Amino acid sequence: MSRNIRPDAVLVQAVIAGALSFAHLHDIAVAAGQDGWKAWAYPISVDLLLVAAWRRLRILRAAGEPARAAWTWFAVALAASLGANVATAGLLDLNNVPAWLRILVAGWPALAFLGGTLLVHTPAHQATDTAPAPSAEPTPDVALTRNAPTPIPAPAPEPEAEPVPALPPPVSMPAALVTHARKVADAHRASTGTAIDPDTLRARLGVPGPMADALALQLTGKD
Secondary structure, eight states, rough: OOOOOOOOHHHHHHHHHHHHHHHHHHHHHHHTEEEHHHHHHHHHHHHHHHHHHHHHHHHHHHHTHHHHHHHHHHHHHHHHHHHHIIIIISSSOTSSSOOOHHHHHHHHHHHHHHHHHHHHOOOOHHHHHOOOOOOSSOOOOHHHHHOOOOOOOOOOOOOOOOOOOOOOOOOOOOHHHHHHHHHHHHHHHHSSSSOOOOOHHHHHEEEEEEHHHHHHHHTTTTO
């Protein structure tokens, strides 16, 4: 399947501009004393540094990172290319170039090598690729929990004592009744040999239970 090849005006323009810039850089290198293959290597070095700086600039801007170094090397390569184009426009005598131009041309390989190395070996994702290291210190909640004193358990409540039944209140007895009850108690002791109990005393005297209990206390001396 054949493809229709259509010339691109932008591509043609780029090829023409690149060829002219390439030739100007070659001419400056030859005028500065660089001959043979070295004169052809200078324009390649300048253009490659320009392209590398532009690519690194785009990568850093897409990652949202500072691109100051890429901008610096892009400006250096652009100044070298633009300076060579302007210098060949008749502003300099290419048959007798100044000493400073010879120094710049002679020092360019080391400068281009440094710039290319820094552009290639500069990481582009320092902030996103490195995960934060886990902290060795415990969190505030854990630290407070570790340093908190051990709670002392509350003492168990003592069982409540059973209430002691209260004694019946003392009943005022007539003296005659007390005397009669004492006679009955003495007769009971004489016949049985034991003290009379409250139930027997109540039956003998015919008095209510509380009164019989009170009489029994008085008779036994537990008043």
